[in-house]
Amino acid sequence: MRLEDLGEAVAGCTRTVEYLPGEYLLRVGAPADECFLIEQGRVALEVHAPARPPEVLLTLGPGDLVGLSWILPPYRWACDARAVQPVRVVAIDARRVRERCDADPRLGYHLLQGVLRAAIDRLQATRLQHLDVYRDPTS
Amino acid sequence: MSAAPEATWVPRRYRVDAVRPELNDTVSLELAPAAGEAPAFEPGQFNMLYAFGIGEAAISLSGDPADRARLVHTVRAVGPVSRALAGLAVGASVGVRGPFGAGWPMSAARGRDLVLIAGGLGLAPLRPALLRVLADRAHYGRVAVLAGMRTPREVLFRAPLATWQGRTDLEVEVTVDRGDADWSGHVGVVTHLIPQLELDPRKATAFVCGPEVMMRHTAERLLTVGLEPTQLFVSMERNMKCAIGLCGHCQFGSAFVCKDGPVLRFDRIARALAVREL
Amino acid sequence: MPERDAAEARLIEAPALQALIDALTARGYAVRGPRRRGDAIVFDEVARLEDMPRDCTTTQSPGRYRLADAPGAGYFGFSPGADSFKRWLHPPQQTEFRFRREGAAFVPIESAPAGVPRQAFLGIRACEIAAIGVLDRVFLEGPYPDPGYQHHRDGSFLVAVNCASPGRSCFCTSTGTGPRVERGFDLALTELHDSRHRFVVEVGSDRGAELVAQLPGRPAPAAAIAAARAVSARCAAAMPERFDRERVARRLRETPEHPRWAAIAERCLGCANCTTVCPTCFCTTMVDRTDLAGTTATRERHWDSCFTLGFSHLHGGSVRASTAARYRQWITHKLSAWLDQFGMLGCVGCGRCVTWCPAGIDLAAEAAAIGDEPGAPSGSDAHAP
Incomplete structure (x- = not known):
């Protein structure tokens, strides 16, 4: 997506941030006060569990939105996001965007459509991933 | 127009010249004709390979269409025939009938941008198309290859993919459904890479090959980002006994996958693809 | 001629x-x-x-x-x-x-x-x-x-x-x-x-x-x-027309999801009698065998039927797993797809499939019903030519 897909609600609420490989954009359980639109580089969404290496669920690239949990309470991240390459993102002040949307549902509706588009694409991709279509069909 | 009668059912004998292990259950066979040259083929076409006493299977050609000394087939051992084929040793005989079917529309794609999207073993029938493009690179616009694989250990054609990734005149991206500790590439399904393409899908032709569900999702995504429905081609798979439209097995709606396909224009089969158990 | x-x-x-x-x-x-x-x-x-x-x-x-x-x-x-x-x-x-x-x-x-x-x-x-x-x-x-x-x-x-x-x-x-x-x-x-x-x-x-x-x-x-x-x-x-063949061909092409299929499947035994007696059913399969010593191999072509489960087998299973799908394939091929493929109907009206169906399914009656009844809407029209 492009920043415009989120509409006027994000206008003036953004800044550019860069991350080095290995740095985290967000951490599971932390407050979801800021989300990111990737301009350059690759970001891995990870979950970690004790006694095993962290698992990459999905990698995101230019045009992808990092972080969806800022839209709804309790506004906490559901997984980690780690830069796997030098990454440049547009960081969006989620708190201010939420306040604007609360004040102007028209803006909010537009924004939600943009975020929901990304969420649905993510959901459909996850379904396909879950189907494991390349496995040996006879096993 | 017609083949000699004896050629209709009786395979030509080829010798296994080399067996290249690709994956745990997948090998590439290099086959040399017992006499003469191998027949010319078009990228996307297939042969019927015969394993002595076991039977025939339709296997797409995965080698270089410019190489007339040998046929290359990449075989995954999933059934009795493909298991027998994948287990052949150098020097063994294989029966070959073909090449059959409609391949990728290479000439229609000339002068345009081209995106090849593969899922798993679907990369095999796309490889001749890419090799043909590379041999004739100036006549195509921007070219991208997107490949979705199951895991890093199951990335087909790892070495050629790495070579292609090193070229500046190709955009090559490989993604896996499930990564591992050593994998620093993309994780996620191949459709997710489509919006990140550097070329403009609205000006491109797309060739897609992989499991049917993957092709449906991929088509949907390509059309969403503006690819013309008439510029989208998929390679279908159905049960096949004869490969020449006589056995009836491979029917998909009104199409015989063996002779009208395996490569079919998406808009002509979009409705059929949505119907269960067709 | x-x-x-x-x-x-x-x-x-x-x-x-x-x-x-x-x-x-x-x-x-x-x-x-x-x-x-x-x-x-x-x-x-x-x-x-x-x-x-x-x-x-x-x-x-x-x-x-x-x-x-x-x-x-x-x-x-x-x-x-x-x-x-x-x-x-x-x-x-x-x-x-x-x-x-x-x-x-x-x-x-x-x-x-x-x-x-x-x-x-x-x-x-x-x-x-x-x-x-x-x-x-x-x-x-x-x-x-x-x-x-x-x-x-x-x-x-x-x-x-x-x-x-x-x-x-x-x-x-x-x-x-x-x-x-x-x-x-x-x-x-x-x-x-x-x-x-x-x-x-x-x-x-x-x-x-x-x-x-x-x-x-x-x-x-x-x-x-x-x-x-x-x-x-x-x-x-003495043989009034039982169905309008153009209308049936069109309906079969346009409405692959039809409630009639499930109804027929209740009766159809999937026995393949109809395809065996049909004078135009041409489908075949290949049968490979070797002698006991494994030194000679023979390949035979046998009549096959789209009513068998194995007919549409693809590694992992059958494409047409249900009887409804197999009957649909048969009648759709005969009365509709054949026109697209060969420019003629695949059914010649001999009635053998009717007489020799152990469940007494009447192809002409089914064709008439499909032609007359509205079917369920088919899949997406979005990318139809």
Whole structure:
């Protein structure tokens, strides 16, 4: 997506941030006060569990939105996001965007459509991933 | 127009010249004709390979269409025939009938941008198309290859993919459904890479090959980002006994996958693809 | 084949059928025609007129076939049984090749080329002539002609007979393939029972003309030709159209999801009787075997049926796992997809699938229902051409 897909609600609420490989954009359980639109580089969404290496669920690239949990309470991240390459993102002040949307549902509706588009694409991709279509069909 | 009668059912004998292990259950066979040259083929076409006493299977050609000394087939051992084929040793005989079917529309794609999207073993029938493009690179616009694989250990054609990734005149991206500790590439399904393409899908032709569900999702995504429905081609798979439209097995709606396909224009089969158990 | 002059038609007395059989035999044809076997009429070798059933009829209806005496019915007063020319032109089993293992390699085992079998089909009906036309299109007119069919078809001589009355399963008026034989034959008989038991013999080919000239008889007078036409007209009148074939073809193409499929699947046993008796069902599978020592391998082609689960097998399972999907495939192919593939219907209205269905499913009734009932909307139209 492009920043415009989120509409006027994000206008003036953004800044550019860069991350080095290995740095985290967000951490599971932390407050979801800021989300990111990737301009350059690759970001891995990870979950970690004790006694095993962290698992990459999905990698995101230019045009992808990092972080969806800022839209709804309790506004906490559901997984980690780690830069796997030098990454440049547009960081969006989620708190201010939420306040604007609360004040102007028209803006909010537009924004939600943009975020929901990304969420649905993510959901459909996850379904396909879950189907494991390349496995040996006879096993 | 017609083949000699004896050629209709009786395979030509080829010798296994080399067996290249690709994956745990997948090998590439290099086959040399017992006499003469191998027949010319078009990228996307297939042969019927015969394993002595076991039977025939339709296997797409995965080698270089410019190489007339040998046929290359990449075989995954999933059934009795493909298991027998994948287990052949150098020097063994294989029966070959073909090449059959409609391949990728290479000439229609000339002068345009081209995106090849593969899922798993679907990369095999796309490889001749890419090799043909590379041999004739100036006549195509921007070219991208997107490949979705199951895991890093199951990335087909790892070495050629790495070579292609090193070229500046190709955009090559490989993604896996499930990564591992050593994998620093993309994780996620191949459709997710489509919006990140550097070329403009609205000006491109797309060739897609992989499991049917993957092709449906991929088509949907390509059309969403503006690819013309008439510029989208998929390679279908159905049960096949004869490969020449006589056995009836491979029917998909009104199409015989063996002779009208395996490569079919998406808009002509979009409705059929949505119907269960067709 | 151009329409030939009706003036070539001959009138022969019934016993002259023996002369016809003899003339065919003299020209090297094995004559195959109707024979009674048990309580059914089959299609097999006929040497003498007495080999053929006489004065009998059949009553046929969905799931039912009965042979009965019918004095005065003549030689062709019955409707054909399950058997047909098909197994003679497209044999149920054909050997395609044999190989012998030699070390790591294998070499072909040459077999002496078989001579072209000359066979004459005596008494085949309009629907069967149409079915041969369908198989010719499928097997001979594509880019890869089938050598097996070609081999059996090349030497065949077709003596048709015009049906006098339809069986209750018959619906050739609905498929546009009968009851009168119009083309594609060498000779066509119409049995007359007016003042005497006679046949009008129409000529459809040069070799037919050559042969009929050898038979005792005379040029057919206009009255006899008119009487023969009337036989076909009466037969047609007794067989009202059961469905609108264009409408059915369109509906099948447009509404693959139809509630009727589930209803049929409740009754269909998936037994493949219909495809076995169908004179146009051409599907085959390959059967590979080796001898016990594994030194020779044989590949045979056998009749197959889209009603079997294995027919659409793809690694992992069957594409058409449900009976509903398999019945849909069959009827959609016959009445719709065939038009797209071959420019003609795949059904010739012979009614065999109706009579020989153990569940009594009536294809014509199902076609009519599909044509009349609104179906469920099909899949996405978004990318339709």
